[in-house]
Amino acid sequence: EFLSKRRFDVVHLHEPFLPFIGPSFLRWANSVKVGTFHTWRQGPHLPYIAGWPALLYWNRKLQGHIAVSEMSRKTIGAYVKAQYRIIPNGVDFHRFADPAPPPPHLSDSRPTLLFVGRIEARKGLPYLLEAYKTVKESIPTARLVIVGEGGLMREYKDMCRRLDLMDVYFEGFVSPDKLPGYYQRADVFCSPSTVNEAFGITLLEAMSAGTPVVATTTNGPATLGPDGVNGLIVPPKDAASLAQAAIRLLEDRPLAAKMAASAHERARGFDWEKVALQLVAYYEELGA
Template structure:
């Protein structure tokens, strides 16, 4: 099968959840014998056409002129889709889906759209304007969680699939949590953008409360962003510099180096679609304390995988951290639960589900298109 994936941004420069998920999904689809083409925006110093990890990448320049630049970019995407002539277009986010609608109308190529988070919960004005048309015309609409499914159905009520993002366990298996060196100092870890939506300021306030009860705790913040200066200033004002580490942005492949040293993972977001970083933490057996927002309750069962707290409540975060850090039995039980649960989210399993969605989608297309796609699939086998 020939598959085209649309995504606004892509590694190596961009390493947020959607970008990393797209990278691994493309690679696993290619490993399953499909011809995969990723269409994304061009980043300086990167080739506009490349072949990496068994799939093709087409990086298209964006003209930085409001409105006009977007339309030129979409037109380039449609032309690239026409050139590739795929069996199906997979769109990673409502925000970049409009070219798929156009290619379906003009080129008769079916498309699948997968809601990824802010495009559903915090859309920009144009996504708000077009999302109903995008979801309505998609051959299949997918949500990451049941919560997101309901949010997407509020935009346009139709049948939808729920498929979570996956995790690449390869970098985690050889760093077993059982190999962690036990030490007196307890480490609380956050990994993500230092952006107001991530709620890190409330984690800092929680750590101040926790530190009064347990002075042998340290907070490690992995990531960078526009709120970093404010957070560092807040850390100084709270006199916490001695036990709060700002690591900054690190390559995704180095995240396991920090997770294998941690005791607990915290995600204090004000809004979160799925939070694949939670699953990555679970793969290390880390209990998770996260906010009860978006799709996080779909991942974290209270007392089984960790604890859920209300957003903007540092006292609740501190309380749950204290429960975990003062009870080794609870920590060990949750650790075992989380290692097992992480295995349910491997990219092998997720990609197999996505592949099935593609085939079901093509089976509902006109015979000529369906037969051509099946012939290509037989050729790859």
């Protein structure tokens, strides 16, 4: 009924093969249909394997195929052959780049590590907490600020108590208008993701804010580029390497500033205005 009463030039679906919504639009939409694929898996992708015949069927309904990164393209391309266009996720660059006041309780000059994201297993927070213990031993005035919500909050607070960690701030939900101030206040942004993250949105936000970044090989290369140019990239689940990278950026401020400035310029290329133009050009190629 929704589609029958409206005429769209393009129906753009994210993860179009997910059950129910994706197939429904693929079946009934009478327009150019485009799918964007975000998923990355190391090794077999069991849902794709289990639903492979259905994937092949519904893929015939798609005219356009987009992957947000090369890792995403390889994941979906192993199961569904198509001509994939890589168009990354974007960021509201000026929202994070324009000067914003710091949170009042963080407005001092103490060395500050920042994490922003869902409090869930794949984000790698246990490794960041272990790394922070090492950072704190090297730089006693350091603190760790954790922004986000999720079901593992209590478990990670318990971990802080077990590790006897001091100066860890669990901020919970932070409103969108306040978030840029957190990024800009931080001395180092840490993204310790462990699995299945083909692109780092919070990395882009930190880069836009001009904050030095440490990421993992899970999400760093697609967003940051090569290690040591726009930030530091370490192996996932490696607390020692994460700590070493964070300490290096906290102690070598000229290096941190140089990488942050380079990352800031790179983030401009991911501004939604530029990404939107790529999307429109692709729609037109498809005949929309």
